[in-house]
Amino acid sequence: MAYMGGDSYNTLGTLDSSLWNDVPVRLFLEEQLPCCLPTFHAIPDQYDWTSIHAISKASSATTVGVLEFLVGFITQLGGSTGFPYSKDYSLMTRVLWSLFPPNTFSQGLKLLSDATSTPQDPGISWSKRAECAPNDDPDCNDIYLWLLGTFFLWFVLALYFDNIVPNASRVRKSAFYFLKPGYWTGKGGNRVEVQIRGLAKTYPGTTKFGCCKCKKTAPYLALKGLWINIAKDQLFCLLGPNGAGKTTTINCLTGINPVTGGDALIYGNPVRSSVGMSNIRKMIGVCPQSGEEHLRLFASIKGLPPASINPMVEKSLAEVKLTEAGKIRAGSYSGGMKRRLSVAVSHIGMDPITRRHVWDIIQETKEGRAIILTTHSMEEADILSDRIGILAKGRLRCIGTSIRLKSRFGTGFVTNISFAESNNQENNNNDHNGEAGAED
Numbered sequence: 481m482a483y484m485g486g487d488s489y490n491t492l493g494t495l496d497s498s499l500w501n502d503v504p505v506r507l508f509l510e511e512q513l514p515c516c517l518p519t520f521h522a523i524p525d526q527y528d529w530t531s532i533h534a535i536s537k538a539s540s541a542t543t544v545g546v547l548e549f550l551v552g553f554i555t556q557l558g559g560s561t562g563f564p565y566s567k568d569y570s571l572m573t574r575v576l577w578s579l580f581p582p583n584t585f586s587q588g589l590k591l592l593s594d595a596t597s598t599p600q601d602p603g604i605s606w607s608k609r610a611e612c613a614p615n616d617d618p619d620c621n622d623i624y625l626w627l628l629g630t631f632f633l634w635f636v637l638a639l640y641f642d643n644i645v646p647n648a649s650r651v652r653k654s655a656f657y658f659l660k661p662g663y664w665t666g667k668g669g670n671r672v673e674v675q676i677r678g679l680a681k682t683y684p685g686t687t688k689f690g691c692c693k694c695k696k697t698a699p700y701l702a703l704k705g706l707w708i709n710i711a712k713d714q715l716f717c718l719l720g721p722n723g724a725g726k727t728t729t730i731n732c733l734t735g736i737n738p739v740t741g742g743d744a745l746i747y748g749n750p751v752r753s754s755v756g757m758s759n760i761r762k763m764i765g766v767c768p769q770s771g772e773e774h775l776r777l778f779a780s781i782k783g784l785p786p787a788s789i790n791p792m793v794e795k796s797l798a799e800v801k802l803t804e805a806g807k808i809r810a811g812s813y814s815g816g817m818k819r820r821l822s823v824a825v826s827h828i829g830m831d832p833i834t835r836r837h838v839w840d841i842i843q844e845t846k847e848g849r850a851i852i853l854t855t856h857s858m859e860e861a862d863i864l865s866d867r868i869g870i871l872a873k874g875r876l877r878c879i880g881t882s883i884r885l886k887s888r889f890g891t892g893f894v895t896n897i898s899f900a901e902s903n904n905q906e907n908n909n910n911d912h913n914g915e916a917g918a919e920d
């Protein structure tokens with residue numbers, strides 16, 4: 481797995497959430513998708529999570545198989561009475577009945593048995609297959625054709641439902657997926673890699689014990705049902721004021737914070753399932769990191785030259801008195817130590833040139849990935865993102881391209897431009913003034 485900035489990006493998931501608050505840019509990068517994976521499309525917003533899943537387990541397939549056999553057996557008993565292949569029944573009844581292959585099959589067996597019930601019966605030869613039934617009743621030829629036709633019908637329907645019914649990872653294609661050229665060519669279309677489906681996060685209230693009474697804070701709903709799809713090769717930027725829920729969103733997607741409502745699918749892996757999250761963690765490469773490694777990570781995110789990183793890390797650790805604890809896992813630090821590490825992280829500077837360099841890296845990294853970027857910098861969002869979502873108080877307020885958001889919601893700028901007179905004009909004037917002056 482290769483993320484921009486090398487191995488250092490593998491540690492994103494281990495960062496303490498408090499550390500993220502001190503860096504201007506937060507990134508959530510996804511593993512490059514192997515081109516052979518099937519495409520899947522956005523689940524419509526009205527998608528019902530409680531809807532029944534496709535037959536995803538062998539045990540379910542066995543149950544359905546046995547049920548089908550039982551139903552087939554019962555209908556065959558009905559068919560043995562002559563139903564519905566006689567003139568008493570309408571054509572529609574016959575057609576509907578014949579759509580279930582066991583019925584047609586049992587009719588074929590009945591014809592065979594009638595043709596071979598006594599030693600004198602001639603049986604049915606292949607050449608006489610169209611003459612084995614009396615009157616207009618279906619003959620063996622009709623039975624063959626019906627069995628062949630219904631085989632293809634059910635096969636196509638099985639393929640279709642397999643695609644549109646949510647799979648074990650709750651991923652499904654749109655009902656008209658087969659009309660999209662990308663489905664047949666394997667190319668094109670915006671492949672949705674990250675699907676945030678009604679993501680909600682409630683932080684539990686805390687109880688503080690005082691000397692006389694204990695104080696309980698109410699649970700806080702930080703994310704109130706977020707719905708976003710992020711396609712491959714796109715950078716999605718989450719903007720919003722402090723406390724909007726940006727960090728919470730990223731933390732929920734990376735598994736730092738457990739989700740309390742809705743779900744999110746990352747390459748089809750749901751963040752709410754432990755199996756899904758362990759797959760996601762493999763993609764984003766979560767592993768425990770020391771304070772020293774955190775600083776290295778941020779130094780490479782901020783584009784510091786590799787040669788300067790080690791001296792800078794040593795200096796920063798010394799400044800915040802964490803030299804001895806530098807090699808210990810940051811997760812085991814005390815609150816104070818974490819805060820000091822945050823200060824050291826925030827001191828890793830990013831001048832405009834390195835900032836441009838980081839932007840270039842992000843742009844180059846976009847291909848084959850879905851990237852979520854959260855930042856307070858509107859300029860950064862404008863330059864880097866394909867789509868921007870603006871969060872406020874845990875809700876997505878608007879979403880769209882930068883141009884669209886600006887034209888829809890932007891108040892715009894009124895620019896006054898004053899032009900200096902052209903040199904020629906100026907020279908002419910000077911000459912003229914000079915002459916005039918001289919005249920004066």
Ligand SMILES: Nc1ncnc2c1ncn2[C@@H]1O[C@H](COP(=O)(O)OP(=O)(O)OP(=O)(O)O)[C@@H](O)[C@H]1O
Nearest residue numbers: 501683700702720721722723724725726727728729
């Ligand atoms: N562990 C927590 N317990 C209780 N409330 C929390 C916790 N973490 C965050 N919050 C609250 O959830 C809300 C969203 O916080 P979050 O950090 O996601 O916002 P943000 O958009 O990332 O802000 P910033 O831009 O300042 O980083 C805030 O009101 C915050 O106070």
